[in-house]
Amino acid sequence: MSIKIFVSKDSAALSLGANQVAEAISKEAQARKLDIQIVRNSSRGLFWLETLVEVETVEGRIGFGPINPNDVKSLFDADFIQGGKHPFALGLVSEIDWLKKQERLTFARMGITEPTSIDQYIEHDGFEGLKNALNLDPQGIVQTVTDSGLRGRGGAAFPTGIKWKTVLDTKATQKYIVCNADEGDSGTYSDRMIMEGDPFVLIEGMIIAGLAVGASQGYIYLRSEYPHALKTLNEAIEKAKSAGYLGDDILKSGHAFHLEVRRAAGAYICGEETSLLESLEGKRGLVRFKPPLPAIEGLFGKPTAVNNVISLATVPIILAKGAKYYQDFGMGKSRGTLPIQLAGNLKRTGLIEKAFGITLRELLYDFGGGSLSGKPIKAVQVGGPLGAYLPESQFDTPMDYEKFSEIWAILGHGGIVAFDETVNMAKMARYAFDFCAIESCGKCTPCRVGSTRGVEVMDHIIAGKDVEKHTTLIRDLSDTMLNGSLCGLGGMTPYPVLSALNHFPKDFGVDVKVTKA
Amino acid sequence: MEDFVLNPQDYKIINQHILQYQSMPGALLPLLHAIQDDLGFVPEIAYPLISIALSLSVAEVHGVVTFYHHFRSHKPGRHILQVCRAESCQAMGSEMLELHIKKHLGIDFHETTSDGVITLEPIYCLGNCACSPSVMIDEEVYGRVDSKKIDQLISDLKRAS
Numbered sequence: 001m002s003i004k005i006f007v008s009k010d011s012a013a014l015s016l017g018a019n020q021v022a023e024a025i026s027k028e029a030q031a032r033k034l035d036i037q038i039v040r041n042s043s044r045g046l047f048w049l050e051t052l053v054e055v056e057t058v059e060g061r062i063g064f065g066p067i068n069p070n071d072v073k074s075l076f077d078a079d080f081i082q083g084g085k086h087p088f089a090l091g092l093v094s095e096i097d098w099l100k101k102q103e104r105l106t107f108a109r110m111g112i113t114e115p116t117s118i119d120q121y122i123e124h125d126g127f128e129g130l131k132n133a134l135n136l137d138p139q140g141i142v143q144t145v146t147d148s149g150l151r152g153r154g155g156a157a158f159p160t161g162i163k164w165k166t167v168l169d170t171k172a173t174q175k176y177i178v179c180n181a182d183e184g185d186s187g188t189y190s191d192r193m194i195m196e197g198d199p200f201v202l203i204e205g206m207i208i209a210g211l212a213v214g215a216s217q218g219y220i221y222l223r224s225e226y227p228h229a230l231k232t233l234n235e236a237i238e239k240a241k242s243a244g245y246l247g248d249d250i251l252k253s254g255h256a257f258h259l260e261v262r263r264a265a266g267a268y269i270c271g272e273e274t275s276l277l278e279s280l281e282g283k284r285g286l287v288r289f290k291p292p293l294p295a296i297e298g299l300f301g302k303p304t305a306v307n308n309v310i311s312l313a314t315v316p317i318i319l320a321k322g323a324k325y326y327q328d329f330g331m332g333k334s335r336g337t338l339p340i341q342l343a344g345n346l347k348r349t350g351l352i353e354k355a356f357g358i359t360l361r362e363l364l365y366d367f368g369g370g371s372l373s374g375k376p377i378k379a380v381q382v383g384g385p386l387g388a389y390l391p392e393s394q395f396d397t398p399m400d401y402e403k404f405s406e407i408w409a410i411l412g413h414g415g416i417v418a419f420d421e422t423v424n425m426a427k428m429a430r431y432a433f434d435f436c437a438i439e440s441c442g443k444c445t446p447c448r449v450g451s452t453r454g455v456e457v458m459d460h461i462i463a464g465k466d467v468e469k470h471t472t473l474i475r476d477l478s479d480t481m482l483n484g485s486l487c488g489l490g491g492m493t494p495y496p497v498l499s500a501l502n503h504f505p506k507d508f509g510v511d512v513k514v515t516k517a
Numbered sequence: 518m519e520d521f522v523l524n525p526q527d528y529k530i531i532n533q534h535i536l537q538y539q540s541m542p543g544a545l546l547p548l549l550h551a552i553q554d555d556l557g558f559v560p561e562i563a564y565p566l567i568s569i570a571l572s573l574s575v576a577e578v579h580g581v582v583t584f585y586h587h588f589r590s591h592k593p594g595r596h597i598l599q600v601c602r603a604e605s606c607q608a609m610g611s612e613m614l615e616l617h618i619k620k621h622l623g624i625d626f627h628e629t630t631s632d633g634v635i636t637l638e639p640i641y642c643l644g645n646c647a648c649s650p651s652v653m654i655d656e657e658v659y660g661r662v663d664s665k666k667i668d669q670l671i672s673d674l675k676r677a678s
Contacts, residue, residue: 012645015660047647184642186603192644224550224587225643227656262543263550265585268641282545282571284584300542343646344608350647372609381604385641417646419608431607435641441584 002035003081006054006061008111010043010196011228012189013050017069021051024072032076042197044111045351046098054093055081063090098348098367103329105337106314107190107353109198116235118243121200127245129319133208134253138168141212145315147323149335154180154271154308155383155412156488157334157401160315163305166295167213170303175215177206178280178299178306181222181229182264182271185384187415190339190351191309195222195229198313199236203259205312207250208319210257213305218259221276224266233261268385268439272487273306275441286441287487308413310339329355334400344380344417345371354399361395364418375420379428379504383412385435386492388499389425410495425504429474430458432496436489447490450481454497467509471501523562530555531563535570544571545581549588558589593636594629596674599653602639605646609661614650615639617664621671634678635671 007013007022022038029036046052049065053075062083064075071088078086090096093111104110113120121127133141146161167175179202183191194202206218222230237259240246248256262280264270270279274288277299298304314336318326326336334356340363342349347369364370364377371377379389388409390397397403404411419428433454442448454477460470478494485491501508523531531552538548548567552559564578571578582588600615622630622637629636645651648660654670662670 011658012648012660015645015648015651015658050648183644186642187605187646188642189644189646223644225640225653262547264587265546265550266587266640267585279546280543282543282581283577284580341646343605344649385604415605415646417605417608423608428604428607431604439641 002037004037004039004056005081006039006041006056007051008043009040009115009228010050010193011226012047013043013052014228016047016050016066018051020069021053021067021072024069025053025075028072028076034076034081036081039114041113042110042115043193044093044099045107045193046096046111046348047350048348049090052090052093053080055083057083059092061093063093063096064088065090098350098352101367102353103337103355104353105317105326105329106194106201106310107198107339107351108317109201110193110351111197113198115197115199115232116239118200118236118239121198125320126200126316127204129316130204130207130245130251132319133211134251134255138212138214141208141319142168144323145212145318148318148326149323149330149333150311150314150318150326151334151401152308153310153314153338153413155185155410157411160307160311163295163307164209164212166293167215167303167305170296172303174217174300174302175213176299176302176304177209177213177215177218178273178276178304179206179218179220179309179312180271180273180276180306181220181226181309182268182276183223183226183309183413184268184271185386185413185415187343187381187417188341188384188413189343190341190414192226192229193351194309194313195220195226196232199233200240201313201316202233202309203236203240203245205315206259207245207257208315209305209307209312211255213303215305216256216258218257219280219299220259220261221264221270221280222261223264230261230263237261267441268435269441269487269489272489275487276306277304284441286443289486310413331355331357331398331400332402334402338399338411338414340399341415342368342418343415345373345377345420346418347372356400357398359396359398360390360416363399363416364395368418371418371420373420373422375422377418378421378423379419379425379500381417381419381428381496382415383410384415385432386410386488386495387412387415388495389428389503390499391503393503408495409499410492425500425507426458426462426509427507429497429500429508430455430462432493432500433458436493440489444484444486444490446481446484447486447493450477450485450490451493453477454481454493461508464509471508471510474498474501521562523560527556527560527563531566535566539570545573545578546585549582553588556592558592561590594633595678596634596655597636597638597653598671598674599638599640599643601641601643601645601649601651601653603642603646605642606650609649611650614652614662614664614667618667618671621668632675632678634675
């Protein structure tokens with residue numbers, strides 16, 4: 001029997017040469033007349049070990065990594081297929097501390113199954129949640145999700161069950177489920193991993209959402225920067241259709257649910273739900289005034305549940321194992337787990353799914369291993385480009401929505417970007433304004449004009465011109481943007497700006513006392 | 518120089534896509550994607566065709582094409598090189614990489630090399646933040662890119678063209 005060798009086809013693994021590694025293994029095995037089968041699976045999310053090569057043994061899968069194509073010959077020389085000794089040998093992959101210390105619920109199948117194999121999905125508990133959902137009435141499904149404590153994982157952290165209840169209670173002939181897959185935050189890639197690595201879990205979550213609110217049509221609004229995810233999702237949707245999970249009569253239940261992927265077009269603002277809906281309708285992504293809430297008047301004027309990829313992909317396990325199972329993870333009002341993404345200047349980057357409550361310090365040092373450059377970590381930005389910069393003194397903050405808002409920071413979508421001491425925080429504050437100026441939809445003045453003025457004022461500060469006067473102006477401008485913007489883009493750009501100014505005044509050339517914004 | 522009329526081949530392609538998409542709800546973005554996937558850009562002279570098919574004004578079509586960073590109204594080079602400028606890549610030296618690429622190619626963002634091989638564009642996050650800094654060439658992402666690696670990738674593109 002041929003021996004199974006696993007090499008991921010996640011695009012991050014591909015970006016490090018996974019295809020070339022797989023090719024080299026196949027060639028080398030042929031040359032040595034070895035009977036192997038290469039399986040292209042999803043990624044474990046241990047990106048510091050990619051390209052990770054795993055070999056199936058009776059004890060489980062053993063790993064070797066990080067492997068470059070030119071390491072492949074030495075793997076064979078060491079007889080890695082039989083578990084031979086090699087400098088990159090990692091032992092049993094499931095026993096790697098980094099992975100073992102995690103609590104993988106949403107990411108349970110990651111790195112284990114082949115992304116578009118529906119049989120493997122079912123073998124690994126797939127569609128269990130849907131089966132349970134089909135035995136409940138819509139109210140029952142909404143109640144289960146509410147009881148689980150799941151909050152929107154896109155960043156806003158609004159209780160998913162409450163959003164669904166509003167859509168359910170709004171009478172309409174047509175309702176929609178929209179998956180916000182416009183993951184634009186720097187430092188985040190959990191949505192991409194799900195869509196490339198376990199697309200059926202998202203599809204299942206969307207079907208359940210459809211049953212819960214009475215929607216028969218779903219759209220996945222996918223960012224155009226993710227071509228691999230597009231291919232995988234479309235393939236998975238076709239397979240789900242053929243297997244009867246999508247269509248006019250899903251699993252002969254009498255319920256209909258249709259699903260379609262729509263490509264975004266590189267506008268960060270379209271991650272904001274009302275701008276996303278405008279875009280789906282074929283318009284410029286201008287933010288809408290709220291109210292009306294999308295749950296009442298959303299896509300094409302119909303009640304619409306707009307949920308992030310991770311929120312929807314977490315629904316199946318909640319329905320499969322019950323609200324209490326999920327609720328038992330976490331702390332305070334932050335229940336369940338958060339897929340945390342380590343990025344930037346860290347030794348061990350990758351995906352960590354953990355119950356809420358782990359501290360930033362544990363993530364940065366125990367998991368992350370400190371900076372890759374070896375220099376001290378000066379600042380970390382949590383929650384994407386609109387998240388605050390945190391200095392070392394705040395590293396003991398636990399990952400919890402409320403604890404983060406107490407220190408005027410956000411968890412957002414769970415991305416953590418670490419910077420070493422070479423970073424200049426005044427430049428990062430300038431970049432925050434610049435990014436806002438590039439991505440502003442232009443509808444409201446504080447964001448459209450404020451961002452450009454912010455860049456100009458930051459240029460004066462960086463040039464050392466009237467620094468006191470200009471930092472006062474930055475605070476004033478930030479106040480206007482914070483309170484006067486229509487949506488989070490203009491309204492939250494002050495987070496990175498003011499946190500940089502408050503925690504790193506020296507970089508701005510002033511010795512400002514740390515003041516609470 | 519820009520063309521003032523669509524060549525018959527492009528006209529045929531655009532019309533095929535219009536027929537395929539015009540009855541779809543919210544058809545404009547999928548249609549623009551289909552056109553750009555085939556032609557590499559959305560020719561301005563096609564706006565009237567699109568606007569009539571979708572009952573929009575030419576201004577509305579123009580408004581949508583220009584709102585989204587992904588859409589281009591001018592023909593790009595044979596390959597698109599996108600350099601990530603977002604925070605995670607900045608933390609790993611993308612600014613230096615960006616300067617190196619601009620110098621190496623002799624062009625700025627949104628420009629094309631004189632041999633027509635590479636169009637350089639900025640991009641804000643490729644979702645490859647665990648392997649920063651990243652670039653994307655056409656539809657492939659490359660991680661942990663340094664100046665040596667990018668020089669190799671660029672010379673591969675030039676050689677293949």
